[in-house]
Amino acid sequence: MAQIPGIGLTQVVPNTSIYMVNSWMRSRRVPMYPDIPAARPSIGLAAQVALDEVVLGVMRSPRSHPHRADYVRVSKELRDAVSLYESEGWLDDPDSYHRAPRPLRVADRTEGSSRGVPFEQLTWESGYLPHVGEPGGERWQGHEANRSAHAYLVRSTVPTSAWLVCVHGFGMGSPLTDFHAFRAKKMAEELHCNLAFPVLPMHGPRKESWFSGADFMSFDLMNPVFGLSQAVWDVRSLVSWLKKAEGATRFGLYGISLGAYASSLIVGLDDRFDLVIAGIPASDLPRLFRHHSPTALRRRALEYGMLGEVPSQVHRVVSPMTFQPLVAKERRFIYGALGDRMSMPGQAHELWNHWGRPRIEWLNGAHVLSAVSPTADAFVCEALVASGFLSPRADLAAI
Numbered sequence: 077m078a079q080i081p082g083i084g085l086t087q088v089v090p091n092t093s094i095y096m097v098n099s100w101m102r103s104r105r106v107p108m109y110p111d112i113p114a115a116r117p118s119i120g121l122a123a124q125v126a127l128d129e130v131v132l133g134v135m136r137s138p139r140s141h142p143h144r145a146d147y148v149r150v151s152k153e154l155r156d157a158v159s160l161y162e163s164e165g166w167l168d169d170p171d172s173y174h175r176a177p178r179p180l181r182v183a184d185r186t187e188g189s190s191r192g193v194p195f196e197q198l199t200w201e202s203g204y205l206p207h208v209g210e211p212g213g214e215r216w217q218g219h220e221a222n223r224s225a226h227a228y229l230v231r232s233t234v235p236t237s238a239w240l241v242c243v244h245g246f247g248m249g250s251p252l253t254d255f256h257a258f259r260a261k262k263m264a265e266e267l268h269c270n271l272a273f274p275v276l277p278m279h280g281p282r283k284e285s286w287f288s289g290a291d292f293m294s295f296d297l298m299n300p301v302f303g304l305s306q307a308v309w310d311v312r313s314l315v316s317w318l319k320k321a322e323g324a325t326r327f328g329l330y331g332i333s334l335g336a337y338a339s340s341l342i343v344g345l346d347d348r349f350d351l352v353i354a355g356i357p358a359s360d361l362p363r364l365f366r367h368h369s370p371t372a373l374r375r376r377a378l379e380y381g382m383l384g385e386v387p388s389q390v391h392r393v394v395s396p397m398t399f400q401p402l403v404a405k406e407r408r409f410i411y412g413a414l415g416d417r418m419s420m421p422g423q424a425h426e427l428w429n430h431w432g433r434p435r436i437e438w439l440n441g442a443h444v445l446s447a448v449s450p451t452a453d454a455f456v457c458e459a460l461v462a463s464g465f466l467s468p469r470a471d472l473a474a475i
Contacts, residue, residue, distance in 0.1 A: 115414035124442035128417035151380040153211035153298050157390045173393040177313040190251035193261050196229045204306040212298035222282045225310045228273040230260050238326040239270045245333030246289045249280025257447045277303045304394040307338045328465045332447045344399025351407040351463035356446045358419040359427040362387040408434035409459040418443040
């Protein structure tokens with residue numbers, strides 16, 4: 077059944093208004109989470125929340141609703157996946173679900189520039205394959221553009237063997253968006269960081285849908301499992317290549333939004349990182365799917381068993397909450413946004429608890445603009461210095 081284009085945008089004003097009223101009320105009573113500060117209501121916060129709601133409105137306005145056959149198929153895939161994962165022992169030992177990637181062989185290497193930031197683009201065959209017999213695996217492999225992996229490299233203006241791997245958020249995956257969000261120009265020129273920007277599966281040049289990432293975070297709930305597994309595979313492969321081909325000796329990992337989720341998973345599987353920064357992270361994708369689904373879709377998904385225990389079991393193999401980070405506590409950093417309408421502050425709070433409550437910064441803003449806020453900039457720079465990744469002489473005001 078066709079849906080009216082942009083219908084989700086009709087909820088921007090009421091949702092923003094409801095949030096601001098609730099925010100004002102919460103600031104005057106005992107908070108649900110005593111260790112999360114109450115948001116300070118302001119015009120600026122309202123504007124950021126409204127921007128989050130606009131993006132959510134676009135995302136909630138698909139071209140068509142799923143049909144009954146789609147619910148049946150996805151439900152069966154999830155149930156079959158639970159059976160397979162149990163029989164293979166992956167639910168008891170999620171680490172065994174993930175395989176070591178094969179060596180990366182660069183197929184193409186080009187140069188470019190984005191808003192004054194020179195970069196190199198690497199392209200290689202990902203080599204990732206779902207496990208034999210995994211429900212939905214053949215569909216995933218049918219996305220031809222996604223079989224090629226990509227990464228953008230931005231070099232420091234001062235030679236260094238340290239590389240910060242920057243994992244972008246949902247809907248990103250291009251130099252224009254990623255370099256801006258991660259402050260690439262200042263990182264390279266003033267903080268003297270080498271930066272590597274891997275492109276997540278189904279994003280940027282790997283996408284085949286109308287929107288970057290649409291096939292990654294979709295109604296097909298097996299897709300995030302494959303997408304995250306492939307993200308782990310591709311990033312680990314890239315790190316091995318940087319170590320061998322570029323002489324890299326130190327690695328940091330900084331993820332934003334979906335990239336923070338992926339980064340939190342990666343540091344539970346790979347011990348080569350000296351620090352990890354999770355910005356506005358999600359920590360439970362099935363719960364986010366349930367929270368953000370339109371009412372009619374959520375009702376039908378519940379009817380077909382697509383929400384609840386079954387998808388949570390399947391997602392155990394790609395959940396950062398399943399793995400203990402292999403980075404020392406003093407080198408783990410998180411920042412969340414009190415008005416986050418997309419990842420939600422509760423999910424950052426849960427990751428913070430799971431990580432043993434390392435240093436965390438709460439921003440008085442929402443999701444979309446968090447990474448480029450001055451407070452987040454300063455926090456990231458301080459994390460790079462405090463972890464020893466950057467020299468203490470680095471200018472803390474640089475970003």
